[in-house]
Amino acid sequence: MxxxxxxxxxxxxxxxxxxxxxxxxxxxxxxYKWGDVNGSGGDVDTADIVRLMKHVAGADVVTFHPDLNGDGDVNTQDLVRLMKYIAGNEVETIKFxxxxxxxxxxxxxxxxxTPVPAAEDISDKFDISEGLVLVNAKRKSDYTIVCQGAANQVSGTTIRDFAQATHEYEAAVALQDTIKDMTGCGIRLVNDLKNPAKNPSTDDKVIVIGSTSRDELYGIDYTQYVGDSFSVKAYGNNIVLSAALNPRTDENPYQDYDTADGIWNAVYYFVKEYLHYDPAVTMTTPKATKGISVSINDYMYTDETKVPALKETSNKDGFDVSEYGNIGYNDLTRHNAYTEKSSPTCYTKILKSKSDYNTIFKKAKNRGQLIFNSIESCYFCDCADCKKAAEEEGTEMGAFYKLVRKIASDLGDTKLRILAANHTYNPPKTSLGDNVEVLIYNPKLCSAHSLGDAKCPVNSEFTKVVESWKSVCGMISVLDFTSDYYYFPITFPNLYTMRENLAWYKANGFYGVYLQIDTTQACLEFADLRLYLARVLLENPSMSAEEYSEHINSGLAYYYGAENAEALRQYIDLADELAHDGYYCFNIYSEPNDVLPMEEVVDGVxxxxxxxxxxxxxxxxxxxxxxxxxxxxxxxxxxxxxxxxxxxxxxxxxxxxxxxxxxxxxxxxxxxxxxxxxxxxx
Known part of the structure; x- marks a missing residue:
């Protein structure tokens, strides 16, 4: 960090x-204000009449206190009272x-x-009779700001062309803009990428921002700029602001955003130290109506922040197959158990038809899986043979399981994955084969309690399903959602449940574990920490609570700074404590107030x-x-x-x-x- x-x-x-x-x-x-039937919070008007009319007519609309006369019924009498009120007549209202x-x-x-203050005149802080005169009394400047990069080229044909605005350029514009706000003088800015200095030794009166064609002339050693280190130095009449390099390639046209703090710190330091303006303290840019001059004292800031190493797990004894992050769960669960997607699928017919069977067999062999994952009625067959198969297997998917059993047998030792979800959530009565892997998918598992918690009504049902599948297949895997997708990135307190669930999967002999975690919005809701914890848990799912706690602290220090780790850990523990204050369940679909409650009702209020x-x-x-x-x-x-x-x-x-x-x-x-x-x- x-x-x-x-x-x-x-x-x-x-x-x-x-x-x-x-x-x-x-x-x-x-x-709620009396008469504000639509709950707008504004004036009571005809919109409230319309809403009340719809309510009285039986329409499914949201209303707030529609019983305006307090007689216990909502009818035309309430409507008449509201119309009289809006017309300006004196009517009795109820205080809710x-x-x-x-x-x-x-x-x-x-x-x-706090009102924005007027700009302060700090002209007396500058003596333009000495030092380096950036702007003279006539609001003119002999200086030029030099940097690599320019404004975005929106007409560019490649992503690199489009990303011409470097961090150095933006920092240079910030300095240029500040000086102009203070003096009214706009110092010229030159892009060193397109107009490099032909003879840097002849430079006079330039302000250099970052790495340019003048680096060798000034003997700048960029190996000394570690982290956010920066320097502000004078070379004759020239001023050079240096920091860690921000290399840019075709693969990384936007540069590494995290390594740009040094050059911004250099500009910030220069403005505070020499222009006597701190935007974090003074809300309005001050004025320097008589010009600006500076006397540079060479300054080097060395960032001594040490990034702590991530703790690695002490014992690696994970699962046969495991993935975490954005694992492409759509591919894992995509329906492919059909010959014609838009028509009902009769699996009994497929078993009897050589050509249809070969079509399905090739599909299953090529992908290594035969997935039934549809809740649409068009995929079901209610012929006599399929009904008979359903009765024999104890599930409406009996014919499908018979097909799976046949394909698994014909595959020999080759593994075949099927999905246990929705209509295929419950297993058949008889074995499908030792080479069948069942991927169980239940996104509504309780995130508040561990899978081993027998008191949890949701998870206890899941464990029963797992046990019933064990007797009819060779391998069991799970697709586990560990972040709150519907209300992301709101705090989702299940970090401790993650460890308990991984330990349960390991103890129950799971073949594969797929932890789906959002990675498209890294850093939000501790996503970096989640990914790290997922990795070490998959490597060592049986780790103790004490070791897991050490991993949490290590991840917080690494990703968010050692100085912040203790406070962030307190936040995680506070949220977990609130979420488990009492015994109630929540999952990835739960509303925030059902997970971390704040609103409550006290005496009906x-x-x-x-x-x-x-x-x-x-x-x-x-x-x-x-x-x-x-x-x-x-x-x-x-x-x-x-x-x-x-x-x-x-x-x-x-x-x-x-x-x-x-x-x-x-x-x-x-x-x-x-x-x-x-x-x-x-």
């Missing part, structure tokens, strides 16, 4: 801005229950938004328990604090620094907490709930 300058979290800005809105005091407010809070405070006072979110917020702020000044600063430099801070692995991981809060708190309640969590109440 690379050390980053702690600047701001752009994502958190959205939450804090909501909390900063000036609103009426008093957290306990009306949950108010929204309470678990902690029931006396009231809330919301922190008003909707409320929010803010104990966990307060603790969690404090932990995330300790590792990735929010800088409102930088987030609201509109300068190009501030936006880029904020963007880089936002793009760090820790910031990506923090998204899971923010997304969870946005999901479990109703929109109309967010202001006061977030205000309570963020601690802005007085």
């Amino acid at each position: 690379k050390k980053s300058i702690k600047l701001a979290s752009f994502i958190a800005a959205a939450m804090a801005t909501v909390c900063a809105l000036t609103v009426a005091t008093g957290a306990a407010r009306e949950r 229950e108010t929204l309470g809070e678990t902690e029931n405070p006396a009231g809330e006072e919301y922190t008003p938004v 909707v409320s929010y328990d803010t104990v966990f979110p307060k603790k969690a917020y404090a932990l995330w702020e300790s590792v990735h604090p929010y800088n409102e000044t930088l987030a609201r600063n509109e300068s190009y430099l501030a936006r880029m620094l904020s963007s880089r801070y936002q793009s760090s692995p820790v910031s990506h991981a923090k998204t899971q907490y923010q997304e969870w809060m946005m999901s479990v708190v109703e929109m109309r309640d967010r202001s006061w709930v977030l205000n309570r969590i963020l601690g802005s109440n007085k």
Whole structure:
């Protein structure tokens, strides 16, 4: 994990801005306004009449407190009262229950938004009679900014042509933009890739950003720039900002984003030290109306951050076959047990027809699997022979299993995989053959409890299915979903269940284990950590809880920084504790409030328990604090620094907490709930 300058979290800005809105005091407010039948939160109008009319007519529409006269029925009388109210007539209204809070405070006072201050004139900080004059009193400059790269070439024909905007170029533009904001002077910027210096030794008054054709002249040794190391030095009238190289190839046209912090740190340091402006502290770019001059003291920052090594497992005794990550589960479960896809498949007929059987046999042999995975009625046959086979095998898929048994026998020792899911979830009565591998797929397994937990009604049924399959096949494998796909990347507290399940698979002799984990949005919801834990668990599924705990700590330190590991581990444990407070099940389809509950009902009033979110917020702020000044600063430099801070692995991981809060708190309640969590109440 690379050390980053702690600047701001752009994502958190959205939450804090909501909390900063000036609103009426008093957290306990009306949950629904009388007459607001459609729940818009706005004025009571004709839209509410239309919604109520549909409700009275029996349409399936969502309504809020439609019983407007309080007589216990919703009918035309309520409709007439609403129409009179909208017409301006005086009618009796009902005050509905108010929204309470678990902690029931006396009231809330919301922190008003701090206005953006006017630009400060810092002209007296510059003496243009000495030093290197970047901009003179007439708002002119003899300097040129030089870097490799230019703006994106949208007309390019290759991805490399399209990706011409290098990190050095963006950093150079940020410096150019800052100087222009301060003085009104736009310093010329030159792309060294297209216009390299013919004779660098004759250079005079250039500001070099990153590696250029002048590297040899200045004797820059890039081996000394480890991690985020950078330097700011003067060579005569020239200023050179150097950092680790960002090599770019056709295979990696966008460069390595994680290695670009050094050059941004160099520009940030230069602006703070010599232009007397810190965008993380001052919200508005200051003015230097009389020009800018600098006196450079050579500076070298050495990044001494040590990336800890990932702990490897002590014993490797995994499964015969295992995969993790985006394993291509669609291919593993794709239906191919048919001769004509759009017509009913009579497996009895296929067994009797040599040509049809050969077609299916070749398909199964070539792919190594014969998969029935359809819930559509067009794939079922209800002829007398298929019904008889169903009765003989004890399952509606009896004819299919007879076909599997025949193909497995004809394959000899060659392995044949079939899928146990939906209609094929339950096994036949008789053996299919020792060369048959059954891949069990049940995405609705309980993620809260281990497979070995006999008290869990969902998982205990799964274990019974596994036991029944053992007697009719040679190998059993499983397709296990370990991340919450429907509400990704919200925190999904099943990391400890993962270890217990892998141990159960190993103890029960599973042939293969496929752990499906989202990798397209790496860093979100600890995806990097999940992939690492999946790997070591597949290598050593029988590891102890103590060793697994060490792997969690190692992964957190490696991917998110050793300095952040303890706080992130506390967050993981807090979430797990909340998810297992009581005995209830959840799976990858469960809504966030069913996994990590926050909303609750107290005496018939909707409320929010803010104990966990307060603790969690404090932990995330300790590792990735929010800088409102930088987030609201509109300068190009501030936006880029904020963007880089936002793009760090820790910031990506923090998204899971923010997304969870946005999901479990109703929109109309967010202001006061977030205000309570963020601690802005007085």
